[in-house]
Amino acid sequence: xxxxxxLVIEYFPRLLSGAGLTVELIAISSLVGICIAVPVGLMRVxxxxxxxxxxxxxxFFFRGTPLLIQIFLVYYGLSxxxxxxxxxxxxxxxxxxxxxxxxxxxxxGAYTAEILRGAMQAVPRGEIEAARAFGMSTALLFxxxxxxxxxxxxxxxxxxxxIFMIKGSALASTITLLDLTGMARTIIAKTYxxxxxxxxxxxxxxxxxFVLTRAFRRIEAxxxxxxxHESA
Amino acid sequence: MRKIAIALAASLALAGPALAxxxxxxxxxxxxxxxxxxxxxxxxxxxxxxxxxxxxxEMKVTCEFVTQDWDGIIPGLLAKKYxxxxxxxxxxxxxxxxxxxxDRYYSNSLSFIRKKGxxxxxxxxxxxxxxxxxxxxxxxxxxxxYGKNVxxxxxxxxxxxxxxxxxxxxxxxxxxxxxxxxxLNSDAGKGFEFFGKNADVGDHIGIAIRxxxxxxxxxxxxxxxxxRASGVYSKINAKYFPFDIY
Numbered sequence: 001x002x003x004x005x006x007l008v009i010e011y012f013p014r015l016l017s018g019a020g021l022t023v024e025l026i027a028i029s030s031l032v033g034i035c036i037a038v039p040v041g042l043m044r045v046x047x048x049x050x051x052x053x054x055x056x057x058x059x060f061f062f063r064g065t066p067l068l069i070q071i072f073l074v075y076y077g078l079s080x081x082x083x084x085x086x087x088x089x090x091x092x093x094x095x096x097x098x099x100x101x102x103x104x105x106x107x108x109g110a111y112t113a114e115i116l117r118g119a120m121q122a123v124p125r126g127e128i129e130a131a132r133a134f135g136m137s138t139a140l141l142f143x144x145x146x147x148x149x150x151x152x153x154x155x156x157x158x159x160x161x162x163i164f165m166i167k168g169s170a171l172a173s174t175i176t177l178l179d180l181t182g183m184a185r186t187i188i189a190k191t192y193x194x195x196x197x198x199x200x201x202x203x204x205x206x207x208x209x210f211v212l213t214r215a216f217r218r219i220e221a222x223x224x225x226x227x228x229h230e231s232a
Numbered sequence: 233m234r235k236i237a238i239a240l241a242a243s244l245a246l247a248g249p250a251l252a253x254x255x256x257x258x259x260x261x262x263x264x265x266x267x268x269x270x271x272x273x274x275x276x277x278x279x280x281x282x283x284x285x286x287x288x289x290e291m292k293v294t295c296e297f298v299t300q301d302w303d304g305i306i307p308g309l310l311a312k313k314y315x316x317x318x319x320x321x322x323x324x325x326x327x328x329x330x331x332x333x334x335d336r337y338y339s340n341s342l343s344f345i346r347k348k349g350x351x352x353x354x355x356x357x358x359x360x361x362x363x364x365x366x367x368x369x370x371x372x373x374x375x376x377x378y379g380k381n382v383x384x385x386x387x388x389x390x391x392x393x394x395x396x397x398x399x400x401x402x403x404x405x406x407x408x409x410x411x412x413x414x415x416l417n418s419d420a421g422k423g424f425e426f427f428g429k430n431a432d433v434g435d436h437i438g439i440a441i442r443x444x445x446x447x448x449x450x451x452x453x454x455x456x457x458x459x460r461a462s463g464v465y466s467k468i469n470a471k472y473f474p475f476d477i478y
Contacts, residue, residue: 085399
């Protein structure tokens with residue numbers, strides 16, 4: 001088995017364009033995922049049993065089933081219904097791009113909501129009581145104390161979640177998208193060189209994750225810099 | 233201890249080649265009806281499987297089937313996960329650089345499928361969405377013939393491609409004629425039809441084996457001839473298609 005470096009160089013630009021799509025999918029679904037996670041996370045700690053159970057059901061489903069199944073349900077499942085195909089959503093759901101974003105966002109939304117819930121519950125009681133003693137309303141308490149503290153507490157776990165999502169995004173290739181993995185598989189279909197191409201694709205994933213972990217660590221340091229001042 | 237070791241070595245030396253000759257491991261996809269598919273009970277069935285069993289019976293060896301996703305099927309052969317691929321694989325020049333092929337065991341042309349009554353012709357495919365399975369001659373044909381003028385969607389399995397044709401995500405399916413014929417005759421294919429002329433790309437379907445494995449190739453070729461002559465082949469052919477596909 002010989003290693004053909006020329007092949008890697010020849011197809012590298014196409015792999016990079018696939019990586020571009022991977023990054024785009026992750027960026028958009030993370031943003032949408034956060035928009036889902038904040039309300040769901042708040043519902044999870046709400047006093048109302050209805051809200052709590054609704055959010056629990058959502059989180060339970062999306063954490064309890066494989067991402068591949070979720071993608072297939074959105075992409076191949078929804079399209080089986082005439083009603084969906086005739087609806088205003090079809091121009092979006094027709095495209096694998098939006099189906100992938102819907103599935104990824106719902107999935108990461110569930111995990112992020114749980115991270116947020118855990119972080120909110122980890123906010124020291126004393127701080128909450130102090131805020132109460134100042135006469136803060138519940139809304140203000142969440143905005144000024146609980147949520148900002150929870151973001152700091154949950155940030156490292158969220159970094160992990162985004163990394164998991166990058167790896168999960170390889171499943172976009174199963175619904176015809178030419179993300180990094182999809183591009184690699186299409187190139188291999190032509191060249192029959194899985195070792196070279198998958199290795200190159202793996203290195204690109206590694207580079208993406210490397211940059212991302214650095215960025216997350218920078219932000220973490222920034223979020224917690226007030227702690228450094230105190231100890232210094 | 234030493235005696236045991238010698239006895240073991242001797243028995244291995246005897247058993248090794250004998251085993252290798254008695255059993256042929258065959259890689260197939262199991263997702264390409266009616267040629268190879270997995271039925272409800274988990275058994276491999278289809279034209280390729282029947283042919284493989286007939287060939288193995290003719291060669292007096294046992295067939296052992298290994299299922300493998302299509303886009304990894306040649307790498308799997310090269311990695312010695314099995315000794316031969318009987319999975320409706322077209323004999324192409326690109327593949328010949330990596331593997332050897334036996335003589336053909338059937339012939340194929342590429343068919344075009346559209347929604348019944350759709351105003352799509354082969355002459356005006358520009359701007360349409362064409363679908364095919366990844367790593368097939370259909371996918372290759374689309375790229376070669378229509379290239380950038382059409383939108384191409386490639387699928388992991390032919391079954392998924394058909395699901396998207398039903399859903400209306402693709403306008404035209406380019407697919408092996410036998411597979412298209414089978415699908416159009418199924419419930420799912422009711423609202424669809426062949427159109428235009430089949431593309432005859434001189435497509436012959438053979439058994440892929442590792443390069444230089446001439447002994448196995450010769451055996452398969454002799455067996456293909458034998459089942460053609462004995463009528464076993466036409467019986468299998470008739471089980472799936474009312475026309476001769478050799």
